[in-house]
Amino acid sequence: MSDARAIEAVTETLRALVEDGIKSVEPGATAVARPPHRVSPTGQPGLVNLFLYRTSTAPERRNDPPPGLLPGETGEPPLPLVLHYLLTPFVQGDDDLVAHRLLGAALQALHTRPLLSRAELAQTAAFSDLSRQPDHIRITWHAVDEKEIYSLWSVFQTPYRLTAAFEVRAVLIDSRRPVRTPLPVLARGADGRGPRAGADPRPTTPAVHRLHYPGGRPAARTGDTVELHGTHLSGVTGIRLTRLAATTAGPTGPAPDAVDVPVAAPAPGDPVLLRLPGGLAAGVHALTLLGGSPRTELPVGPWYLALAPAITSTMPAAVTRDGAGTARITLTADPPFAPGQRVDLLLGADAHTARELAGNTARFTVRHARPGSHPVRLRVDGVDSLLVPDRTTDRPSYDPTQRLTVT
Known part of the structure; x- marks a missing residue:
């Protein structure tokens, strides 16, 4: 903007x-x-x-x-x-x-x-x-x-x-008024699931119906193994990941931000297990199925995968505001930021856009910062860092290390 x-x-x-x-x-x-x-x-x-x-x-x-x-x-x-x-x-x-x-x-x-x-x-x-x-x-x-x-x-x-x-x-x-973004809902319904509806048209081509991220989280992290559940996936031997913000594919091949990841062809009825390699930028990636030898793109899809950034910096004991009520916050993240990415700091329910990015470091200027202890999230191209690390437990909770005190 x-x-x-x-x-x-x-x-x-x-x-x-x-x-x-x-x-x-x-x-x-x-x-x-x-x-x-x-x-x-x-x-x-x-x-x-x-x-x-x-x-x-x-x-x-x-x-x-x-x-x-x-x-x-x-x-x-x-x-x-x-x-x-x-x-x-x-x-x-x-x-x-x-x-x-x-x-x-x-x-x-x-x-x-x-x-x-x-x-x-x-x-x-x-x-x-x-x-x-x-x-x-x-x-x-x-x-x-x-x-x-x-x-x-x-x-x-x-x-x-x-x-x-x-x-x-x-x-x-x-x-200059910050965007208000609510904290993630810890549970939905008695079993933590929302309503589901489906039909069974019996497709004859490969199709991905849902992605299952580890820990029931809404996004994956680098190194996670993501399960792709669907039908007719036994012929899939690779997955192409293309970051949505990257340039579209040209006539000579995939875009620079497209990565082909080999996978083991699953048995009929089993999910495809996709282990996310390093080097991928955080954000939303399009999933394209590859099959055959050599691998060629199958004429279905794409589907979409969310790769969350991880805050790697240790939270300071406190961040002190200046006389005008402005707080300056520096965070490091993994993976490093790609050129042109939008990076926001979600301090409690307020969103603040980074004005300076360098490698894996983002610097934020928070005007009229609210004093108190706030949960912290980092949003990269619309995907938030994982404030709730595990949603499979009976009592999910926010990560206590992802909290910042403003004085």
């Missing part, structure tokens, strides 16, 4: 795109972002000014939930901004032909890129996390009528110059 510098990031990215375009027709020209009455082309062959003259909100996005919100969680919707810009060429000596040339090149540069890509935002505006916004940011041209033009230029008390207007939508800015 986007931080408070998202508007600045959009303006800087647009300015860089415009400058790249106008240099193709006027090598010494530059692009700036200033109020129109403060722009002077003195000493330059020409420049194009990008001016943000109005902001509004996209009403159709006002009630959208925060991206990545899981069932049962609540969070403040992001602020969906629409940014309105003026694009004006300024030329020394007021040569309109040069001004028209610059404006044409600037319009061509933005028309060529109607969507601001994540790569452009990350490269040009690395100071903001706007590039992590899941929705595209679109440039749309806007017709300005005579009354609006007169009002705009009258405010600055400067002569009118040829101007184009466009809008950029929607820039989503996060609320």
Whole structure:
């Protein structure tokens, strides 16, 4: 999602795109972002000014939930901004032909890129996390009528110059209010199971009906053996694991984050036993069945496996807040974080996104931290660390080592 510098990031990215375009027709020209009455082309062959003259909100996005919100969680919707810009060429000596040339090149540069890509935002505006916004940011041209033009230029008390207007939508800015996420339910019903329903269409192809994680947990850990229960699995000799956040498979083979794991072909009616190797990133992985020799992908599936991160750092005796009520917390985890992963600290029922990741280390800044002792979870790409280590006991409980005291 986007931080408070998202508007600045959009303006800087647009300015860089415009400058790249106008240099193709006027090598010494530059692009700036200033109020129109403060722009002077003195000493330059020409420049194009990008001016943000109005902001509004996209009403159709006002009630959208925060991206990545899981069932049962609540969070403040992001602020969906629409940014309105003026694009004006300024030329020394007021040569309109040069001004028209610059404006044409600037319009061509933005028309060529109607969507601001994540790569452009990350490269040009690395100071903001706007590039992590899941929705595209679109440039749309806007017709300005005579009354609006007169009002705009009258405010600055400067002569009118040829101007184009466009809008950029929607820039989503996060609320600083943390997401509320409830703690895991320890048991459901008398036997700890929810209602189950099923049909028996007697399939003739391999199919996985359910995954059984050790200890009755909702996710697996590295090194666990996961049971795949289903029908017609006796011909399965391997499992392909593909992390969902990775690039999709290309024509030459699986994506870089796809790993093929050999398994022993089970007897008819028995589950497939999948031992998770090291090197897998935490998160959700697609399971694809492989069969034959050499192993080939079977035309069924995929199914999905959740691989939970494990907090490996020892919890400090206490974390002390500063005078503003901010606590700074550093955690290490296994497996290490993959590039581009979203990592959240769930401190009690409040979620806080990591702003700094390095290898297996995540650093969090918790504003207005609540004092007291809190259960701690680490969420990586939507999968939580296992706060309840064993659900097969009569009285499941939270892991006492996964607790942090804030003073």
